[in-house]
Amino acid sequence: MKVKHFVPVMVITLITGSGIAVAQEPVPWSHLNPDQQAVLSPYVQNWGALAPDRQARLAEGARRWTEMSPDQRQAAQHRFQTWRGLPDEQKNAIRDRYQQFQRLDPNERERIRENFRRYRELSPDRRQQIRDRFHRMTPEQRQRVRDRLHKRQVQRRQKPTDRC
Numbered sequence: 001m002k003v004k005h006f007v008p009v010m011v012i013t014l015i016t017g018s019g020i021a022v023a024q025e026p027v028p029w030s031h032l033n034p035d036q037q038a039v040l041s042p043y044v045q046n047w048g049a050l051a052p053d054r055q056a057r058l059a060e061g062a063r064r065w066t067e068m069s070p071d072q073r074q075a076a077q078h079r080f081q082t083w084r085g086l087p088d089e090q091k092n093a094i095r096d097r098y099q100q101f102q103r104l105d106p107n108e109r110e111r112i113r114e115n116f117r118r119y120r121e122l123s124p125d126r127r128q129q130i131r132d133r134f135h136r137m138t139p140e141q142r143q144r145v146r147d148r149l150h151k152r153q154v155q156r157r158q159k160p161t162d163r164c
Helices: 003-016 034-039 041-049 052-067 070-085 088-103 106-121 124-136 139-158
Strands: none
Touching (some): 034 041, 034 052, 088 106
């Protein structure tokens, strides 16, 4: 595999590798655009031997890669390098949490995403204060906080609007 294609292919594999397997038709190599073929060139010899769902995920990942700006590509490469440096136990824990997240109700996933967006909007100092406070808690205290926040979210969704 050429070095210039190694990182993009590995990033695409990582991005698309955790997708849900769905019955797919094979993706003929000739149906990929030239940019996708360039990114996926290490697979050209055994493209036909890949499972159709893997072909589809790789093709989609290559399409997304070619649409990224240079800054976005650099950030993706950095995330991939960080991922490669993680111990296997940590990678497995991350995969497990991702699979748990995917099994959640769509409303619950959206609630989590919204909370994360709000968290990212906080100042770095405030985020650090929250992390420090959370790390000082016992596991039982952490669970009580999670339960209380979840209950608050459920109550907000159930409140009737006061508009007339």
